[in-house]
Amino acid sequence: MHIKTFDTRFKTLRIKKILEENPTTKTFIFEYPLGGKPGQFAMIWLPGFDEKPMSIAFDDGKEFWITICKVGPFSSAMHELNVGDKVGIRGPFGTSYKFKKGENLALVAGGYGAAPMYFVAYEASNMGCHVDFLIGARNKDLLLYTHKILSLANTKLHISTNDGSVGVQGFITQVLDQILADSHSKKDYKVFTCGPEVMMKAVGDVCDKYKTPAWLSMEKYMKCGIGVCGQCAIDDTGALCCVDGPVMEWKKLRKLPEMGEYHRDAQGKKHYLRAK
Amino acid sequence: MANLEVKFCGVKFSNPTVLASGILGVTASSLKNVIRNGAGGVTTKSIWLEEHIGHKNPTMFGTEHYFVNAVGLSDAGMKKAAEETFPEYNKNKPAPIIANIVASSMEDFAKLTEEITKCDPDIIELNLGCPNVEDQHGKPFSCVAADAAKVTKLCRAMTKKPLIIKLTPNVSDIATVAKACAAEGADGFCAINTLYGMGIDINMRRPILTNKSGGLSGPGIKPSAVKAVYDIYKATKLPIVGTGGIMTGEDVLEIMMAGARLVGIGTMVNYRGVEGFGEIVKEMEKWCEENGVKDLEEIIGVAQ
Numbered sequence: 001m002h003i004k005t006f007d008t009r010f011k012t013l014r015i016k017k018i019l020e021e022n023p024t025t026k027t028f029i030f031e032y033p034l035g036g037k038p039g040q041f042a043m044i045w046l047p048g049f050d051e052k053p054m055s056i057a058f059d060d061g062k063e064f065w066i067t068i069c070k071v072g073p074f075s076s077a078m079h080e081l082n083v084g085d086k087v088g089i090r091g092p093f094g095t096s097y098k099f100k101k102g103e104n105l106a107l108v109a110g111g112y113g114a115a116p117m118y119f120v121a122y123e124a125s126n127m128g129c130h131v132d133f134l135i136g137a138r139n140k141d142l143l144l145y146t147h148k149i150l151s152l153a154n155t156k157l158h159i160s161t162n163d164g165s166v167g168v169q170g171f172i173t174q175v176l177d178q179i180l181a182d183s184h185s186k187k188d189y190k191v192f193t194c195g196p197e198v199m200m201k202a203v204g205d206v207c208d209k210y211k212t213p214a215w216l217s218m219e220k221y222m223k224c225g226i227g228v229c230g231q232c233a234i235d236d237t238g239a240l241c242c243v244d245g246p247v248m249e250w251k252k253l254r255k256l257p258e259m260g261e262y263h264r265d266a267q268g269k270k271h272y273l274r275a276k
Numbered sequence: 277m278a279n280l281e282v283k284f285c286g287v288k289f290s291n292p293t294v295l296a297s298g299i300l301g302v303t304a305s306s307l308k309n310v311i312r313n314g315a316g317g318v319t320t321k322s323i324w325l326e327e328h329i330g331h332k333n334p335t336m337f338g339t340e341h342y343f344v345n346a347v348g349l350s351d352a353g354m355k356k357a358a359e360e361t362f363p364e365y366n367k368n369k370p371a372p373i374i375a376n377i378v379a380s381s382m383e384d385f386a387k388l389t390e391e392i393t394k395c396d397p398d399i400i401e402l403n404l405g406c407p408n409v410e411d412q413h414g415k416p417f418s419c420v421a422a423d424a425a426k427v428t429k430l431c432r433a434m435t436k437k438p439l440i441i442k443l444t445p446n447v448s449d450i451a452t453v454a455k456a457c458a459a460e461g462a463d464g465f466c467a468i469n470t471l472y473g474m475g476i477d478i479n480m481r482r483p484i485l486t487n488k489s490g491g492l493s494g495p496g497i498k499p500s501a502v503k504a505v506y507d508i509y510k511a512t513k514l515p516i517v518g519t520g521g522i523m524t525g526e527d528v529l530e531i532m533m534a535g536a537r538l539v540g541i542g543t544m545v546n547y548r549g550v551e552g553f554g555e556i557v558k559e560m561e562k563w564c565e566e567n568g569v570k571d572l573e574e575i576i577g578v579a580q
Contacts, residue, residue, distance in 0.1 A: 008337045008338045051334045233302055265352075266350055
């Protein structure tokens with residue numbers, strides 16, 4: 001009988017360092033060989049309060065980073081923590097981004113999606129890939145990780161903001177369209193994207209125009225993180241975001257009725273992403 | 277090849293494995309995916325009359341020996357079941373579906389039975405034994421035989437569908453509870469619901485589950501499940517969905533020999549993935565082949 005290896009027990013880790021990325025975003029650094037790969041996530045536990053899935057923003061086998069934007073009760077509680085405080089961690093979980101030495105990658109990040117995409121860029125840069133790093137944000141105050149990205153070899157940063165406060169004014173998909181139009185003859189071009197689902201869908205549509213393969217970091221309401229509860233099942237294949245994802249190929253998502261349309265809450269009720 | 281088909285309260289299942297309630301049961305797509313992976317049937321996650329908020333994470337933890345959960349029966353309510361889950365599942369319906377329902381009052385159980393019958397499930401299962409919502413809703417009804425019987429009677433009056441009662445093992449004599457339900461018109465049983473469990477993280481010095489207490493399932497509880505099924509079968513001779521700690525084809529055969537006609541499988545998914553359903557069916561086929569069993573009817577309750 002084949003038994004999956006699993007470890008659902010928590011490791012208790014103390015926060016080694018906290019970096020302020022922007023007014024609403026902090027990076028928590030833990031000294032621990034988590035073994036995460038780009039695109040994977042970990043569960044973070046605040047005892048007696050809650051536990052949430054968070055993308056891994058960096059892991060070099062010695063330390064790992066989790067970047068958290070203050071959006072709700074859990075992330076606000078995380079922001080109250082200090083260096084030396086304890087949190088529970090389990091993971092890494094889920095699928096990761098796959099790339100080979102020397103490939104051409106376009107990484108498209110929406111808002112705080114820049115953090116997990118930085119991990120891809122860091123590894124890809126080390127492997128000699130050519131990386132175009134695209135970040136779309138509402139305004140320049142919401143940008144994060146730009147200095148870290150600029151320090152990577154073989155990596156070019158492109159920025160768009162809705163208000164034009166920095167970079168191109170408009171949507172990041174326009175920037176992607178331009179890059180692919182210039183380079184679509186390169187057959188090994190791959191696009192990886194992490195951000196709001198509506199943005200990722202638009203990224204997928206641009207990739208279709210140039211027949212460029214794309215992979216997305218899907219985000220659905222998760223509970224167990226290990227493929228048991230079914231909370232994060234995606235319609236209509238029933239694929240689970242936590243074990244079949246979060247990194248999933250666009251060609252398998254493109255036609256799904258749920259894609260870019262709705263999310264489910266903790267009770268399994270649908271919420272449409274756009275007004276119907 | 278052995279015939280793995282079984283009939284339960286007149287409903288035909290292509291094999292006796294059934295997804296247990298609470299696992300992979302949030303959406304119709306997820307339920308259908310379980311059937312694609314080899315299960316003979318599915319059970320919905322417990323359906324409430326109204327939307328019900330579950331517990332905060334962590335809602336589960338486990339080791340190679342056991343698993344503890346306190347999801348807290350989160351559900352979007354009867355409206356979602358009627359408008360989404362059942363219509364979508366019943367469209368090109370791949371296998372029988374058991375509707376598991378739960379309520380905190382006997383009146384709501386009756387009302388739900390009436391409502392869920394309109395969704396046309398093959399079987400209705402009353403969840404009278406979940407240990408995870410006691411702080412909000414009190415002890416489950418199947419802790420007391422008279423209460424279980426009363427709910428059964430009220431729900432029986434509301435439906436002609438096969439009605440089975442999911443029982444808690446957290447009682448001194450489960451057969452007494454089963455007999456009381458049988459006397460009020462229960463068509464069968466599902467046993468067992470989870471046992472009580474708790475785990476404490478010694479580094480944090482706190483219970484792991486936000487709900488503190490949870491329901492114990494997984495490989496370690498199989499002997500409790502086998503014993504409960506054995507006792508219920510002996511006392512009532514009614515069809516039973518045997519569930520608790522079933523991980524392999526051999527486990528399925530074992531609990532069937534105790535008296536189960538269908539076998540609920542849930543926590544297995546943590547150990548073998550959803551593809552475990554198909555593997556389990558193959559393991560059963562292999563055993564039947566090697567042991568000259570032509571039809572599973574031959575082994576139901578054979579160990580009595």
